[in-house]
Amino acid sequence: MKIILLYCRAGFEGECSQEIQEKASLVGVFGYCKTSKGQGFVEFVLSNAKDAHKVFNKVQLSSLIFTRQWARVSEPLEEVSREDRVQPIIDLLLSENRQVCGRVSVDSPDSEGTANLKTFTRKFTAPISKALRQNGLLTAKQDASLNVLCLFFSDFDKVYIGELDSQNSSSDHLGIPRLKFPKGAPSRSTLKLEEAWRTFFDKDEWYELLGGHQKAVDLGACPGGWTWQLVNQGMDVFSVDHGPMDEELMKSGHVTHVLEDGFVYKPPKKVDWMVCDIVDKPKRVSSMIIDWLVGGYCTKTVFNLKLPMKKRYQEVQECLQLIESALAENGLSCRIQAKQLYHDREEITCFIQVI
């Protein structure tokens, strides 16, 4: 398949393109990107169609900051009849002698003005699944060990047909985790921290990383959405912010509100976690993260880097480079992950663990 389709936040197609070209070239794969601002996806057109597998074998989706989901696809089927979209898709798949898939994902871009297209893709899933099964293109029951057939409708009559890699794609539809706003959480930001944990941790790491009554510091905590998540995991939290904390959360008895500057504050004793959601310059936040980790004040951190208007990709690279080199120079071996989450707007979220 000649195209790798990358799903991203609308408006970040440029960063997504820069990143895939850079990562692919490091494994000896070249191509060019086709996209337009705001469409929520990028086509990475490969110079050599055989290279698609190479990219999926050598580049992990988790290493791509600006890509939520990706698929190997062929040139799109265009001017698909709105009367019958099922048959042309089946005909094409049969003519190409495709391997049987374990599931089908009917996708569309997450961009402005696509609500009706999303409704259509939801409704289309049942009839196309039935036809695929009847034609031996889909297993009778879902099989997670097989690749997922991907039908990406960029418009009502244009569909990219390909596959999501069983080992190297998101199991969430469109790469967007469905999170329910937790009852009692004080702000919508709470979902950002929950999504970060879900994105960065495997299910079996959850307890090791969060459980066992740990201690945490939340910088820029008010009104307390992130603190709420930490408390919900059984942690005691120092919440640093000059603003007011949610009263119900304070009644939990697990929160100490510290009225200090988050860039200056350090905890009286070492803690396990430090999280930071302060809106400030990314380099300033990065330096503060370095101070905490190198100083041994915490061993795990989740923080946001709010991106500037211009040169966003470059800024992210510079910040991560700054952190990586400082940690290495100080002899710290760390796991570093970064992603633009669904709940992130003009920012990315990072996770670092000293190991």
Ligand SMILES: C[S@@+](CC[C@H](N)C(=O)[O-])C[C@H]1O[C@@H](n2cnc3c(N)ncnc32)[C@H](O)[C@@H]1O
């Ligand atoms: C985006 S809000 C945080 C929302 C919070 N994470 C939540 O889930 O409810 C950013 C917060 O950072 C605080 N803030 C900004 N500069 C700060 C600083 N230098 N020190 C401490 N807090 C700061 C602001 O008062 C604001 O409450």
